[in-house]
Amino acid sequence: MDKKNPKNRLHRSRRNSRGLAHKASQRNPKVTGILPITLEDSTKIVQALLYSGKEYVCVMKLHGNAVEERVKAVLSEFEDEIYQRPPLRSSVKRQLRTRRIYYIDYFEMDQRNVLFKVGCEGGTYIRKLCYDIGEILGVGAHMQELRRTRAGPFTENDSRKVTLHDVAYWFGEWQEKKDQQILRKFIQPMENALKLLPRIIIRDSAVDALCHGANLTAPGVLSVDSGITNGSITTIFTLKGEAVALGKALLSTEEILKLDHGTVATLQRVVMPRGTYPKVWRSGSRK
Amino acid sequence: MPRTTPPWETKRQLQTKNQDTTNPKYGHEPENRPPEDYIRYGVINLDKPAGPTSHEVAAWTKKILKIDCIGHGGTLEA
Numbered sequence: 001m002d003k004k005n006p007k008n009r010l011h012r013s014r015r016n017s018r019g020l021a022h023k024a025s026q027r028n029p030k031v032t033g034i035l036p037i038t039l040e041d042s043t044k045i046v047q048a049l050l051y052s053g054k055e056y057v058c059v060m061k062l063h064g065n066a067v068e069e070r071v072k073a074v075l076s077e078f079e080d081e082i083y084q085r086p087p088l089r090s091s092v093k094r095q096l097r098t099r100r101i102y103y104i105d106y107f108e109m110d111q112r113n114v115l116f117k118v119g120c121e122g123g124t125y126i127r128k129l130c131y132d133i134g135e136i137l138g139v140g141a142h143m144q145e146l147r148r149t150r151a152g153p154f155t156e157n158d159s160r161k162v163t164l165h166d167v168a169y170w171f172g173e174w175q176e177k178k179d180q181q182i183l184r185k186f187i188q189p190m191e192n193a194l195k196l197l198p199r200i201i202i203r204d205s206a207v208d209a210l211c212h213g214a215n216l217t218a219p220g221v222l223s224v225d226s227g228i229t230n231g232s233i234t235t236i237f238t239l240k241g242e243a244v245a246l247g248k249a250l251l252s253t254e255e256i257l258k259l260d261h262g263t264v265a266t267l268q269r270v271v272m273p274r275g276t277y278p279k280v281w282r283s284g285s286r287k
Numbered sequence: 288m289p290r291t292t293p294p295w296e297t298k299r300q301l302q303t304k305n306q307d308t309t310n311p312k313y314g315h316e317p318e319n320r321p322p323e324d325y326i327r328y329g330v331i332n333l334d335k336p337a338g339p340t341s342h343e344v345a346a347w348t349k350k351i352l353k354i355d356c357i358g359h360g361g362t363l364e365a
Contacts, residue, residue, distance in 0.1 A: 035335040036360035037348050040327045049360025053294045079290055091362060102293040119293045122361055151361055153295065154332045161332045164344065168351045180322055187329035189317035193360070196294055203307045207314075222307055225299040239309035240316045257304050271328075277313045 033148030034156065042190035044271050048233070048246060049193055052152030053102065055119045059146075060130045062112040064139030071114055074136050075104045084128050092123075099124040113144065122152075153195040162186045190271070191243050194235045198225035200256075200265065201237050202244065207277035210236065210244050215266050218259040228253040234265060238277070245270040326354070335363050 033056070038046050062071075079101050086094045102119040109115070118126065127143045134141025149156050162170070167186055174182040202210070206220030216236060228234060232249045247265035249256070256264050315321070320328060335344050341362045349357040 030337050031364040032335055032337045033363060035333045035341055035344060035363050037331040037333050037345055038358040038360065039329045039331065039352065040354050040356045042328050042330055043356050043358035046358040046360055052360070054361060055293075100291065103290040127364070146364065148335075148363055150295065154360075156334075158332050161334055163334050164336060164347060164351075167331060167333070167348060171352055178322075180325070183322055183325055183329075184318070187326060187331055189320070189325070190328045190330050191317045193330045196297075198299055199301065201301070203305075204309050204313065222305050223301050223303045225301055227297070227299055238314060239307065240314050242314055242317055253302065257302060 030145040031147075033146070034151045034154050034161070035148070036151050036154050036193060038190065038193070039187070041271065041273075042193070044269050045190055045193060045243070045246060047269065048197060048235075049122075049152050051122045051233075052196060053119060053150070054122055054124070054148060054152075055117065055150035056126055057115070057117050057147045057149055058126055058130065059144040060114045060116070060133065060141050061144040062114065062134065062137065062139050062141045065112065066137050066139050068109050071109060071137065072106050074133055075106050075116060077136065078129065078133060079104055082124075082129070082132075084125055084132075087125060087128055090125070097123070101129075114141075117149070119150075153192060160184075160186060160188050191237075191241060194243055194246075197233060197235045197246075198228045198249075198253075199237050200224050200228075200234050200247070200249075201239060204238065204277055205280045207238055207244055207272070208274065208279045209281055210267065211270055211272050211274045211276065212279075213267065213270065215263045216247060218256070218261050218264055221256060221264055224253050224256050226253050228256070233268065236265070236267075242272065244272045326352070340364070 036049055081098050081100050083096055083098055085096050086092050100121040101124065105117040107115040107117065126146055130141050130143040170182055170186045200216065200221060201223045202216065202220045203222055210216060222239065228249045229252050230250060234247050234249050236244045236247050238244060245267050246269040247267050249265045250263055251259065331348065333344065335341065341359055345357050345359040
């Protein structure tokens with residue numbers, strides 16, 4: 001078998017994972033959709049994606065017969081803040097937590113299969129949601145099939161949405177031809193992952209100080225997005241549109257606009273390496 | 288319960304506090320980064336196939352691109 005061919009690699013790994021732990025194959029394989037992958041340094045902003053909202057299209061299988069009207073009513077009951085305990089086999093601590101369901105759009109029902117779309121906060125377990133809906137309906141239910149149609153700013157309609165095979169193909173092309181246009185066909189700048197967060201744009205002269213971990217102060221601020229409040233997670237950008245860091249705002253948009261001096265935001269994660277922009281501050285006694 | 292506005296429907300407006308220019312000598316516009324940096328600061332909007340877990344898919348991408356570090360935004364089941 002040609003090991004270099006990514007297609008073969010896919011099949012081999014899948015067989016291994018099945019053979020190794022049979023129990024694990026209980027996991028429903030019919031789960032597909034948008035999975036943003038962050039490369040190397042952009043992994044620093046993965047946190048922003050984890051907490052971002054998600055949208056799914058889901059097929060739920062009922063274990064008994066139910067009337068369509070009743071199903072619709074129960075679905076809309078779940079458009080709320082809900083309590084969930086992460087399932088047994090999950091990668092997070094199993095403690096009760098609340099998650100916001102923004103909306104559930106019922107599509108159709110065919111005997112015991114229910115098709116709907118759900119928009120929810122990051123970290124909502126749809127499998128659990130289906131189970132709970134089944135309990136409220138009184139007939140029981142489980143998740144049959146799931147497709148994620150949105151993860152934060154990334155959607156299905158993105159012209160740069162790719163499959164694993166596309167990645168393997170385009171990367172091969174890139175290595176052969178070294179044409180930058182090829183890279184841009186399947187990789188996008190990490191700034192695209194931050195599109196939904198409010199922005200603060202800063203001066204060139206403030207950039208390197210932030211890269212060294214300094215808090216963002218008022219004189220460095222050039223413009224601010226509306227709707228920032230104390231504690232909002234914001235993204236700090238240069239005038240060229242590069243992400244410098246993820247920060248936590250200490251003031252609201254209006255307050256930041258009025259402020260002459262003082263701290264505007266503390267840093268959560270610095271993305272830009274030091275020295276990208278020139279260092280312009282004086283460092284006291286050390287000359 | 289009424290439908291709540293999801294974060295992706297929130298509209299924001301940029302409000303200017305001060306004006307300044309940027310020196311083209313430093314940094315790059317995200318779309319015009321040199322190729323090595325473009326990959327380092329890149330994100331892939333991947334359509335996960337059915338079968339493998341999110342972690343497996345991320346690991347394969349890492350192997351295909353021959354890079355050292357990779358992450359994924361939100362596990363898609365298991």
